Amino acid sequence: MSAAPLDRWALGRALTRMANASTAERARAAPREAPRQVARRIGITGAPGAGKSTLVGHLALERLSKGRLGVLAVDPSSPKSGGAILGDRVRMDDLERSTELYIRSLGSRRTCDGLADNLPEMLDIMDEFGFDEVLLETVGIGQAEYAVRAQVDTLVLVLLPDSGDTVQAMKAGIMEMADIFVVNKSDLPGAQKMATDIQRIAAVLRPPAGAWRPPILLASASQPDSIRALSQAIDQHQAWRGADPQWRTQLRAQRARYRLRRLLEMRAAEAIAGQGDDFVDLPMAEQLTAVLAAMRAALAL
Known part of the structure; x- marks a missing residue:
């Protein structure tokens, strides 16, 4: 865990400067060697309205005991004005009561892949400031926006009950990339049926022998045990990843x-x-x- 106090003002300035950096400035910022400390990166993605922000907020509180935690939440930017409402930051404001928790909303700007401009460099900055873990929430995505896969160690796909059409649209894309499936708002009707539908699709995908088999979880903000189960599944996937000596090298190349x-x-x-x-x-x-x-x-x- 990080020992030095977090300089929130310096971190905020560094992230803002990188968010507005030119392509030449980005090229100069690219690391020439692996950083001394690399934060665990947990991606939370899913269709608009799936409840990702609320889930991220509860998950952040659950995982605070694991060290310095950052949350980067991507909000959609207007294609006309370029502005973003940054609603995720507003919804999470009441969570930022720990000195080891930092939350930042990012406008997607010119990207169309669920992420934000200059995001890889901003993730590098989180490493430089000694974060142990970063939760990265994508903008609402569809079938083909799975660029987040290379940016995180563990990818959680959040779905809603009775979103069968969405799952069908995603199954040839982001469904194949997820490490953990979460049926959110599981207190609503249709949650168990949604989990069964995902199980059916996962069976068709047939991962090779020895591959990680994504668990399918039911979660609700009103059920703390379900958030704890998701956190435990993330830890299990991280442990499985860490057992592969080639994984970190391969992921660094993808990034x-x-x-x-x-x-x-x-x-x-x-x-x-x-x-x-x-x-x-x-x-x-x-x-x-x-x-x-x-x-x-x-x-x-």
Whole structure:
């Protein structure tokens, strides 16, 4: 566990600076070696309205005894204004009564994969400030937004009772990525049926021998035992992960690839947006040449 007191002001400034960093600043911030301390990363994802924020809040309180805990919650940004309401932060305000708990809402900004701009670098900052664990709540997602998989060690997929159509839409995408399934708001009708439907889909996926078999849990904010069971399932998955000597190396490579891809995607978008109106009338080869030249200039370190 972290011994030095958390400098919340310095952490807040560092996260804000990185959230607004340019692609060149992001490239300079990329770590050249593994950090001395890497926080456990727990991803909480699911469709809009699944109750992720409430679940994260209760889970954070349950896991505070494990060390310094950070919560990064992604809220959707307006495609027109770029602003975000950041409702997750408002809903969790009453939880931040521990000196070892830090909560930050992030606007998704230009990303369309359930995460936020410059998120890998902000997770690096959480490591630098000595966090033992980070809960990462994605924006509401659908079938194909599973970029969070490479950013976390354990991925929890939150579903609602009577969301069968949602599960059917997800089963060829995020359903295959989850480490733990949670049917939230389990005090509502249809919760057990939803769990049975997930079991049926999980049986079809047929994980290979020795692979982790995702548990299917029922949870409710009004049932503390269900939150405790989810926390225990996370610990069990973390222990299983830790038994694989190659896992950390493989995950670090996946995260590096995602970081580079996002950096190039964002810089390409900036380079295209910066071209004049006559740019679209050029032959495609000249368009590519112009964009690549702009990208090289912006990323020159």
